Amino acid sequence: xxxxxxxxxxxETSLSQLDAGTIIRYPNPKNGExxxxxxxxxxxxxxxxxxxxxxxxxxxWLLKHHHLNGLAREWHFFDEVSDIQQEWKRYVxxxxxxxxxxxxxxxxxxxxxxEKTTEYFDKANRGTLVPEVIQKMMPSGKFIIxxxxxxxxxxxxxKMNQRAKKIRSPLTGYKNNRFGELIQDYFEKGEDSxxxxxxxxxxxxxxxxxxxxxxxxxxxxxxxxxxxxKHPFDVMKKVQDFLGxxxxxxxxxxxxxxxxxWVLKSRATxxxxxxxxxxxxxxxxxxxxxxxxxxIRLKQMFPELVFSW
Amino acid sequence: MEYKTKTDxxxxxxFLVNQFHNVTNIHxxxxxxxxxxxxxxxxxxxxxxxxxxxxxxxxxxxxxxxxYYAVPDFFxxxxxxxxxxxxxxxxxxxxxLCGISRPDFFNRTLNIEEEWPCYVFDPLFGISEDLEHxxxxxxxxxERTPNYFAAQNQGIHVAGFIHKMVPSGKFLILIRNPTERxxxxxxxxxxxxxxxxxxxxxxxxxxxxxxxxxxxxKKQNSIFSRIFTLGHYADYLENWFxxxxxxxxxxxxxxxxxxxxxxMMEKIxxxxxxxxxxxxxxxxxxxxxxxxxKGQSSKAYDKLYEQKSEETRQQMTDYYKLSNNKIIxxxxxxxxxx
Numbered sequence: 001x002x003x004x005x006x007x008x009x010x011x012e013t014s015l016s017q018l019d020a021g022t023i024i025r026y027p028n029p030k031n032g033e034x035x036x037x038x039x040x041x042x043x044x045x046x047x048x049x050x051x052x053x054x055x056x057x058x059x060x061w062l063l064k065h066h067h068l069n070g071l072a073r074e075w076h077f078f079d080e081v082s083d084i085q086q087e088w089k090r091y092v093x094x095x096x097x098x099x100x101x102x103x104x105x106x107x108x109x110x111x112x113x114x115e116k117t118t119e120y121f122d123k124a125n126r127g128t129l130v131p132e133v134i135q136k137m138m139p140s141g142k143f144i145i146x147x148x149x150x151x152x153x154x155x156x157x158x159k160m161n162q163r164a165k166k167i168r169s170p171l172t173g174y175k176n177n178r179f180g181e182l183i184q185d186y187f188e189k190g191e192d193s194x195x196x197x198x199x200x201x202x203x204x205x206x207x208x209x210x211x212x213x214x215x216x217x218x219x220x221x222x223x224x225x226x227x228x229x230k231h232p233f234d235v236m237k238k239v240q241d242f243l244g245x246x247x248x249x250x251x252x253x254x255x256x257x258x259x260x261x262w263v264l265k266s267r268a269t270x271x272x273x274x275x276x277x278x279x280x281x282x283x284x285x286x287x288x289x290x291x292x293x294x295x296i297r298l299k300q301m302f303p304e305l306v307f308s309w
Numbered sequence: 310m311e312y313k314t315k316t317d318x319x320x321x322x323x324f325l326v327n328q329f330h331n332v333t334n335i336h337x338x339x340x341x342x343x344x345x346x347x348x349x350x351x352x353x354x355x356x357x358x359x360x361x362x363x364x365x366x367x368x369x370x371x372x373x374x375x376x377y378y379a380v381p382d383f384f385x386x387x388x389x390x391x392x393x394x395x396x397x398x399x400x401x402x403x404x405x406l407c408g409i410s411r412p413d414f415f416n417r418t419l420n421i422e423e424e425w426p427c428y429v430f431d432p433l434f435g436i437s438e439d440l441e442h443x444x445x446x447x448x449x450x451x452e453r454t455p456n457y458f459a460a461q462n463q464g465i466h467v468a469g470f471i472h473k474m475v476p477s478g479k480f481l482i483l484i485r486n487p488t489e490r491x492x493x494x495x496x497x498x499x500x501x502x503x504x505x506x507x508x509x510x511x512x513x514x515x516x517x518x519x520x521x522x523x524x525x526x527k528k529q530n531s532i533f534s535r536i537f538t539l540g541h542y543a544d545y546l547e548n549w550f551x552x553x554x555x556x557x558x559x560x561x562x563x564x565x566x567x568x569x570x571x572x573m574m575e576k577i578x579x580x581x582x583x584x585x586x587x588x589x590x591x592x593x594x595x596x597x598x599x600x601x602x603k604g605q606s607s608k609a610y611d612k613l614y615e616q617k618s619e620e621t622r623q624q625m626t627d628y629y630k631l632s633n634n635k636i637i638x639x640x641x642x643x644x645x646x647x
Contacts, residue, residue: 029419029463038417075432080368080376082350090426095412102501103508115432126370166407167435169442266604 005109007039015088020044020141023099023107024092036105040097043070044112045142045243046134048211049121050201052156053146054225059116060264061236065248070114071096078133079119082126088137112243121145122200122207131214141219142243143211148225149309150202150294151287155279157198158182180283187290199290205297224307232262345444347377355422360478361449364429368438377437378429379407379450383479383581384471386549387458388539390493391483392563395609397453398602399574403586408451409433415470416460425474447584458482459538459545466548478557479581480549485563486647487540487632488625494536495520496614518621525628537628543635560640567609570600 007023021044025037047055047062059072077091078084091097099111120130134141147153161174173194174182186193193199201207211220221242228235236250254262288309295309346362353364361382368374385393385400394410401408414428415421434450437443460467471478484490498512511532515523524531529538539545549558559580565573574588592600601607617625626647637643 026417027419029417030461071432073432076368076376076435080366082367087426089424090430093424093427094431095409095414096431102506166448167437167442168439169445266606 005041005107007107010093015085015136018042018088018092018137020138021112023109025107026093038098039100039107040092040094041069041099041107041111041113042092042138043097043114043141045114045144046120046138047114047116047118047144047146048130049118049145049207050147050153050204051118051121052153052160053118053148054228055116055118055146057263058144058146058223058228058239059114061232061250062114062239064250064253064264065240065245067110067245067248068112068114069096069098070116072116074119075115075117076119077115077117078130078137079117079123079125081133084133084136091137110246112245122197122203129210129214131211135214141215142221143215143219144221144223144239144242145208146223146225146228147204147307150204150291151279151284151309153202154198154287155179155283156276157201159276161198179279183283183286202291203294205294205301208298208301222302222305224305226307229261355425355474358425358429358474360475363436363443366430374438375440376435377440377443378431378434379436379448380429380475381408381434381451381478382449383451383481384457384475385451385453385455385481385483387455387482387545388484388490388542389455389458390490390497391455391485392566392608393453393455393483395601395607396481396483396561396566398605398607399570399588400451400577402588402591402602403578403583405447405583405586406449406451407433407436408453410453411456412452413454413456415474416454416456416462416467418462418470421470421473428474449581449583466551468549468552472552476553478553480553480558481577481580482542482546482558482560483563483566484542484560484636486645487542487629488622488647490540491536491625492517492614492617494539495533498536517617518624521621521624521628540629541632543632543639546636546639555640558640560643562643562645564645567599 005021005023006017006019007025008017010024010026013024020042022042024040024042026040028037047059049055056072059070062068063070063072075091081087081091096115097113099108099113100106101108120134123130125133158174158179161171164170177185182195182198186195186199190196208220208222221239223235223238232254233250237247240247253264255265257263291309299305299307346359347365348357348362350364350366358364358380360380362380363377364380365375365377368376385397387393397408397410400406409431412428412431418424418427436448436450437446457467457471462470495512495517498507498509501507502509502512512520515533520533520536524533524537528534531537546558546560559577561573561577570592571588575585577583578585591602593603595601595607595609597609599609601609629647633645633647637645
C-alpha cells in the first residue's frame with residue numbers, strides 16, 4: 001500500500017475516478033484562513049467473509065493498528081446499494097473512513113481504511129455479483145477471506161440464527177427445528193429450501209472462482225480461522241505483509257484467556273464465550289460428505305493453501 | 310453464469326409483487342399510528358426526517374427485504390472536556406440504544422439537502438433488518454459530537470442545521486465549572502502536543518496563567534481564545550434556544566455525573582422516555598471513588614491534575630462570574646456551586 005495516493009476534490013469526484021485508497025478532499029464550510037479541509041479514503045481493502053469464520057475478531061485486531069481506520073460492524077454497502085453511481089458518497093464520506101492528520105490537518109497518507117461485510121463473499125446485489133459491484137469502486141482493492149471447515153461453519157451459523165441478534169429477531173425456522181431437520185430440508189428441497197444460502201456459503205471454491213473473475217489471485221488473501229486461533233501473531237504478520245503495512249506489535253494489546261486463546265484486552269470477543277454443544281456425529285458425517293467435493297475443488301484451485309478438512 | 314439470489318428465482322414474482330404492496334402498506338400504517346415513522350428511501354427527503362424516523366432502504370429488487378436506518382432521537386452536543394465520552398459509553402450499554410461517537414456531520418456538511426444520506430445511512434444507525442423486530446424492540450439511535458456545542462457552519466450556528474433534519478430532537482449537554490473545563494482543555498492540548506498528536510506548541514511555551522493573561526489582553530485574537538470562551542455556556546445555549554425549545558434540553562453537570570451517577574442516569578432515561586435500565590451491575594468503583602464501566606477504559610481511573618495556583622484560580626473565577634450567573638438564570642433547575 002505504498003503506491004502514490006491519489007487525492008481528488010469532492011466536487012470534482014465521480015465513481016469512475018475512485019479506486020482503493022483514493023483520498024477525497026472535502027472542503028471545510030467555514031470561511032477562514034486557518035480552517036483546513038477534511039479527508040476521506042476509499043477502503044484499501046475489505047474483509048469479505050465468510051460468515052462465522054472469525055471476521056469480527058480479525059477486524060477488531062486490525063482496528064488496533066495505528067495506520068488503519070474503519071469499522072468492525074457489518075456495513076452492507078456493496079450488497080445492498082441500489083445506485084452506486086449516485087450513492088458512493090454516502091459510503092466514502094463517512095466518519096469511519098476519515099484519514100486526517102490532527103497535527104498538520106492534511107491528509108494522512110499513511111492511513112488506510114477498511115470495512116468488513118461477510119455478505120460480500122457469496123451474495124449478489126439485484127442479480128449482479130457483489131465483486132462486480134465492488135470492482136466499480138476499487139478495481140485495485142485487496143480482499144481478505146477467512147475460512148473454516150464448512151461443516152463447522154454451518155453449525156455455528158445455525159446456532160447464531162437461533163439467537164436474537166441486535167438487528168433482527170431469531171429466525172423461526174431455526175428456533176423450532178433441530179440441526180438435522182435443516183439438513184433434511186435442504187437435501188430435499190435444494191435451492192428452494194429457506195436454508196439454502198447457509199449451505200451454499202460453504203461452497204468456498206464456487207464463490208472464490210467468482211471473485212477471481214473480477215480480481216487477480218494476488219488481490220486475495222485466504223486465511224483459516226484455525227490458524228488465526230492458534231497462531232494469531234503469525235496470521236497478523238501475514239495480513240500486514242499482504243497489505244504492505246508497517247508492522248504493529250500485537251502482543252502489547254492482547255492477553256490470553258482461560259481457554260488459552262489470545263484476545264484483545266478489554267473487548268468482549270466470541271473467544272470468551274462457551275462453545276456450542278457439539279454437533280451430533282451423524283450430522284457431521286452427512287455434512288462432511290456433502291462438503292467434500294467443494295473442499296477438493298478448493299484444494300485444486302489453491303494448491304498452496306494448507307488446511308486439514 | 311448468472312448468479313441468482315433467492316428473490317431472483319422466476320416463479321416467485323407474483324409473491325414478490327404482493328409482498329411489495331404489503332410492505333409499503335405496513336410502512337404507511339405505521340406512519341398513521343405514529344408508532345414508528347417509516348419513510349421509504351425512494352420518497353425520502355430532508356423535510357420528511359425527524360428524531361426517530363426510520364428510513365427503509367430496499368435491500369433487493371423485489372422490495373421484499375429492507376434495512377431500517379434511524380435518525381437520532383437525541384444528541385450529546387457538548388461540552389468538550391465535560392465527560393461526554395464517558396456518558397456516551399454508558400448510554401451505549403443501554404439495550405435500547407445504538408450510537409455513534411463524533412460523526413461531526415452538521416458542522417461539516419456543505420449541502421445538507423443532498424448529503425443527509427451520508428449521515429443517516431451510517432451502518433451504526435442501521436438498527437434493524439426486519440419489521441417485526443423493529444416494532445417490537447423499540448431501538449433508538451443517538452450521537453455524540455462535542456464540537457456541535459459552539460460550532461458554526463457557513464455562518465449559521467450548527468443548531469440551525471440540526472433543526473433542518475431533527476426538529477423534535479433532544480439534547481444532553483454536560484457542563485462543569487468553566488475554570489476546571491478551561492484547565493482540562495489546556496492540559497489536553499499540552500499532552501497531545503508533547504505526544505506529537507496535535508500541533509499546539511503555545512501550550513508548552515505558556516504556563517496556564519500566562520495563557521490566561523494572554524487571553525485577557527487579546528481576547529478573540531489570542532491563540533488561547535477557544536480554551537476560555539467555551540466556558541461561556543449561557544451564550545452558546547442562547548444560540549441553541551433560537552432553534553429549539555428549552556424543554557428539548559437536559560443540562561447536566563460533570564459533578565452530578567461523578568457523585569450521583571445513578572440518579573443522573575435515571576433522570577436521563579426519564580427525559581428520553583427510555584425503558585428503565587439498571588446500570589449498577591455494569592459498574593465498579595475506581596480508587597478515586599468514581600464509578601466506571603467494568604472492563605472499559607475510563608478517565609475515572611486517571612490521576613488528578615496538578616492544581617493551578619490560587620491566584621490563577623481566583624482570576625478565573627472572577628472572569629467567569631457574570632457568565633456563571635447567566636447560566637443559573639437561564640437554566641433554573643441547574644444546581645451548581647460555582
